[in-house]
Every structure is written in structure tokens, then in C-alpha cells.
Amino acid sequence: MFRIFTFTCFFSSYIAQHTVPNMAYPLSTSYRWIVDENGQRVKLACVNWPSHLQPVVAEGLSKQPVDAVAKKIVEMGFNCVRLTWPLDLMTNETLANNVTVRQSFQSFDLKDEIVGFKTNNPSMIDISLIEAFKTDELFFKLNTYIHLTKPGWCCANDDGNGFFGDQFFDPTVWTAALRKMAATFDGVFNVVGMSLRNELRGPKQNVNDWFKYMQQGAEAVHSANKNVLVILSGLNFDADLSFVRSRPVNLSFTRKLVFELHWYAFSDGNLWATSNPNDICGRVLKRLGNRGNFLLNKGLPLFLSEFGIDQRGGNANDNRYLGCLSGWAAENDVDWSLWALTGSYYLREGVVGMIEYYGALDSDWNSVRNSSFLQQISLLQSPLQGPGPKTDAFNLVFHPLTGLCLIRSLNDKTMLTLEQRTEKQGHDDSDKLFKSRFHMEDYVHL
Ligand SMILES: *[C@@H]1O[C@H](CO)[C@@H](O)[C@H](O)[C@H]1NC(C)=O
Ligand SMILES: *[C@@H]1O[C@H](CO)[C@@H](O)[C@H](O)[C@H]1NC(C)=O
Ligand SMILES: *[C@@H]1O[C@H](CO)[C@@H](O)[C@H](O)[C@H]1NC(C)=O
Ligand SMILES: *[C@@H]1O[C@H](CO)[C@@H](O)[C@H](O)[C@H]1NC(C)=O
Numbered sequence: 001m002f003r004i005f006t007f008t009c010f011f012s013s014y015i016a017q018h019t020v021p022n023m024a025y026p027l028s029t030s031y032r033w034i035v036d037e038n039g040q041r042v043k044l045a046c047v048n049w050p051s052h053l054q055p056v057v058a059e060g061l062s063k064q065p066v067d068a069v070a071k072k073i074v075e076m077g078f079n080c081v082r083l084t085w086p087l088d089l090m091t092n093e094t095l096a097n098n099v100t101v102r103q104s105f106q107s108f109d110l111k112d113e114i115v116g117f118k119t120n121n122p123s124m125i126d127i128s129l130i131e132a133f134k135t136d137e138l139f140f141k142l143n144t145y146i147h148l149t150k151p152g153w154c155c156a157n158d159d160g161n162g163f164f165g166d167q168f169f170d171p172t173v174w175t176a177a178l179r180k181m182a183a184t185f186d187g188v189f190n191v192v193g194m195s196l197r198n199e200l201r202g203p204k205q206n207v208n209d210w211f212k213y214m215q216q217g218a219e220a221v222h223s224a225n226k227n228v229l230v231i232l233s234g235l236n237f238d239a240d241l242s243f244v245r246s247r248p249v250n251l252s253f254t255r256k257l258v259f260e261l262h263w264y265a266f267s268d269g270n271l272w273a274t275s276n277p278n279d280i281c282g283r284v285l286k287r288l289g290n291r292g293n294f295l296l297n298k299g300l301p302l303f304l305s306e307f308g309i310d311q312r313g314g315n316a317n318d319n320r321y322l323g324c325l326s327g328w329a330a331e332n333d334v335d336w337s338l339w340a341l342t343g344s345y346y347l348r349e350g351v352v353g354m355i356e357y358y359g360a361l362d363s364d365w366n367s368v369r370n371s372s373f374l375q376q377i378s379l380l381q382s383p384l385q386g387p388g389p390k391t392d393a394f395n396l397v398f399h400p401l402t403g404l405c406l407i408r409s410l411n412d413k414t415m416l417t418l419e420q421r422t423e424k425q426g427h428d429d430s431d432k433l434f435k436s437r438f439h440m441e442d443y444v445h446l
Pocket of ligand 4 (some may be wrong): 311372
């Protein structure tokens with residue numbers, strides 16, 4: 001899988017320093033960019049941290065202290081967490097206030113998780129689920145959150161959570177819960193965005209209700225919290241925003257609206273593995289153009305809020321898709337969030353300790369699952385375009401397969417090298433460039 005293009009690139013210091021220094025909150029939008037108070041671009045390079053499954057506790061905390069996980073996220077080059085939550089946390093007072101983390105684990109008979117949680121996060125085990133959700137470290141950086149109604153794994157067409165009017169999806173209850181969540185984090189400066197609903201879907205979905213209720217939900221969030229970006233998901237499992245092209249979203253406020261899309265290989269079955277990768281990439285990108293990419297040309301921000309691959313490396317379908325996706329994401333320099341952070345889940349679909357092979361962390365929640373995968377997405381973690389201090393701007397050619405940039409050797413003009421500034425803390429070579437020499441004819445195919 002190969003795509004070559006040039007664009008302006010700068011390695012800004014803010015990822016390299018593993019922090020987001022001097023960022024002036026709150027965030028807003030300017031044309032298609034998310035910017036801070038000074039008008040500087042803030043590129044969301046997030047990772048999804050699930051907190052919406054049945055125990056309603058952010059995953060991984062039976063394995064590592066919450067601040068260690070937070071530190072790890074920053075070391076891996078992410079600047080943001082997309083923290084997920086079930087609507088019940090805002091609608092069921094008993095669940096939110098009268099169930100502690102320990103009691104929640106007990107109710108699912110998760111004895112080992114209790115032991116691990118007590119060891120790693122003793123100060124959190126006997127607090128309520130809502131207090132645990134508000135733990136500072138979960139909000140240590142830019143944070144957006146999403147949700148479904150019933151705690152559990154998401155999503156299916158027929159799970160009663162898909163669209164307004166479904167069994168567990170009453171628009172009035174939903175709007176009130178959004179307002180409450182927005183108010184809960186009003187004034188919490190690093191909660192920067194709120195997504196209204198995860199993966200709208202199912203037989204009831206239709207464009208008119210989308211506009212009616214999404215606008216209503218967006219107004220509710222904004223009225224309760226003027227700081228957060230309001231993030232709107234598309235239809236068909238958040239794969240389709242085409243209907244916004246001809247009918248604009250009508251809101252009473254400006255400069256806060258962001259659209260989100262999800263894109264996975266498996267949405268196209270096994271086509272990536274079975275077709276010519278260039279053909280399928282071309283076809284899918286054309287479709288993406290109609291379903292979401294057009295927003296960028298209209299000056300509206302698009303957040304690729306879920307994508308990911310099986311990081312064990314053996315899934316050809318996923319691997320080819322990632323080459324196509326990362327070329328697209330670099331070229332368009334979109335904001336994004338990887339699925340997922342998760343090493344393993346406390347309890348997913350009835351399985352205790354289920355491993356998430358799409359996760360950046362291993363099941364110990366400490367080791368990186370696959371560092372070559374992280375390298376592949378590392379260029380995408382830096383802002384490449386948009387308003388900001390372009391101190392070190394140059395043109396480069398991106399090699400999606402490795403995530404490296406193509407540099408012509410100064411000494412030997414027939415040689416090209418692939419280079420990357422390695423930016424991950426905790427690696428011994430953190431400030432060195434590493435290079436792999438190769439012959440152009442071996443690699444460059446247009
Ligand atoms: C929470 O529990 C306390 C007693 O432990 C009880 O008095 C109170 O009514 C409960 N609140 C809710 C919302 O269930
Ligand atoms: C609210 O949460 C409690 C604790 O999990 C649960 O027992 C109860 O059934 C829930 N209520 C509703 C209406 O779902
Ligand atoms: C936008 O919404 C406002 C009130 O919410 C309404 O007065 C106006 O007619 C709407 N505009 C369009 C184009 O629908
Ligand atoms: C990481 O992914 C690569 C393919 O991208 C694969 O060859 C390798 O085996 C994977 N490593 C681990 C530790 O899973």
C-alpha cells in the first residue's frame with residue numbers, strides 16, 4: 001500500500017515535549033481547524049479510553065495506577081483521551097452516586113479485579129462511580145467523551161441504543177442527560193469536547209430526526225457548558241455525514257461545532273485483503289469524500305474519532321486499510337482518535353479480562369503492544385498544517401507503510417532515506433533520528 005504526496009510539515013515542540021504547554025483553553029474552531037484561545041491549531045491526536053462497559057469504570061485500573069496510565073498515554077504521543085460513558089451514569093442516581101467501584105465489581109463477581117484495583121488505585125475503590133469518573137487523571141489532557149445508554153459493549157443495529165426512539169434511547173432523557181454531563185464539567189478546563197452519541201444506527205435512523213435531535217442535543221450541551229466543542233456523529237455507525245452537504249446544521253452558537261466519523265477495515269468486509277489495495281483505497285476514499293471529507297472543503301472540522309487495526313500484525317485486511325487511512329489522514333491532517341487504549345477489559349461481552357488486540361497497550365496496561373504500529377501513526381500525531389507557529393516547515397513525502405518521511409540524502413542524491421524524529425519518552429533514543437537506507441526503485445510506486 002503506497003501513496004506519495006507532498007505537504008508542508010513541521011515537527012512542533014508540543015508533542016515532542018510530551019505535554020501541551022501554554023495551550024490556552026477553551027478550544028474553538030476556526031475554518032476547519034480546532035484552535036486554542038490564541039488562534040493556534042490544536043490537533044487532537046487522541047486515544048479512546050473505554051469507560052462505558054458494564055462495571056462503568058475506566059478500564060485498566062486494576063492493572064496500573066491511573067496516573068501511570070495517564071503518563072503512558074502521553075509517552076506514546078497522544079495528547080487527548082476520548083473517554084466513553086453510558087448515559088445511565090447521568091440518568092440513574094443510584095448507579096452514579098450509590099454504587100462504589102468495589103460494589104460495581106462485586107455485582108459482576110470480578111474478585112481479581114477488586115484485588116488489583118485495591119492495590120493500584122486504593123483511593124478510588126470505595127468512591128462512587130461518578131466520583132471515579134471525575135478523577136483528575138482521567139481528564140489529564142484534552143478530553144472528549146462519548147456514550148451509549150446502557151452500560152455494555154457497543155454497537156449493534158438491534159441493541160435498542162441505536163437511534164432516537166429506540167427502546168433505550170428517549171430523546172428527552174438523552175437531552176437532559178447531556179445537559180447534566182455538560183454542566184458537571186462546566187469550568188473543568190481540560191474537558192474540551194463532548195460528543196453527543198456514539199454510532200447512530202439501526203432501522204429507525206433518518207435524516208430529519210438526526211437534524212431535529214442533534215441540534216437539540218447540541219444546544220443543550222452548549223447552554224450548560226459554553227467551553228466544550230460539540231461533536232456530532234453521523235449515521236450508519238458514524239460512517240455517513242453526506243446529508244450535511246446539502247443541509248447545514250443550524251445552531252444558535254458558532255465556532256464550537258465538530259463532526260466525527262468512524263472508519264474501520266471490517267466495514268468493507270474482507271475487501272482490503274481480497275482486492276487490489278490501490279483500487280479499494282481509491283474507491284473507499286471516493287466514498288469517504290462524499291460521506292465526510294467534503295466537510296473539510298466547506299471549512300468544517302472533521303474528527304476521525306475511531307479507527308484502528310489488530311496490532312498483532314497478522315490481519316492483512318487491517319494492514320492494507322491502515323496504509324490507505326494514514327496516507328489520507330496525513331494528507332488531510334485530520335484530528336483523530338485511535339481505537340483503543342485498552343490492553344484488556346474487566347468484562348466484555350461476558351468474558352472476564354478480554355484482551356483488546358486493537359489496543360495500544362498490552363494486557364498489563366504498561367507495555368506498548370506494538371511499537372512499530374505506534375511509529376506508523378506517529379507523524380499523524382503532529383500538526384502538519386493549519387494556523388500555528390511554522391518554525392520548522394519543509395516539504396516532505398510520507399511513507400504510510402512505515403509512518404516515516406522520505407528524505408533525499410545530501411551526499412548521495414540517488415539514495416533516499418526514511419526518517420522520523422522519535423518522540424516517545426522512555427525510549428533511549430528519544431532525540432535521535434533513525435534512518436533506514438533504501439533504493440528508491442524498491443519502494444516508490446505511484
Ligand atoms: C443511597 O443510599 C443511601 C443509604 O446508603 C440512601 O439513604 C439513599 O436513599 C440512596 N440514594 C439513592 C439515590 O438511591
Ligand atoms: C439503577 O442502577 C442500579 C444500580 O446499578 C440498578 O440496580 C437499577 O436497576 C438501575 N435502575 C434503572 C431504572 O435502570
Ligand atoms: C435556525 O433555527 C432558528 C431557531 O432555532 C430558526 O429561527 C431559523 O429559522 C432556523 N434556520 C433555518 C435555515 O432553518
Ligand atoms: C507488530 O506489527 C507488525 C506488522 O505491522 C508485525 O509484523 C509484528 O509481529 C507485530 N509485533 C507484535 C509484537 O505484535
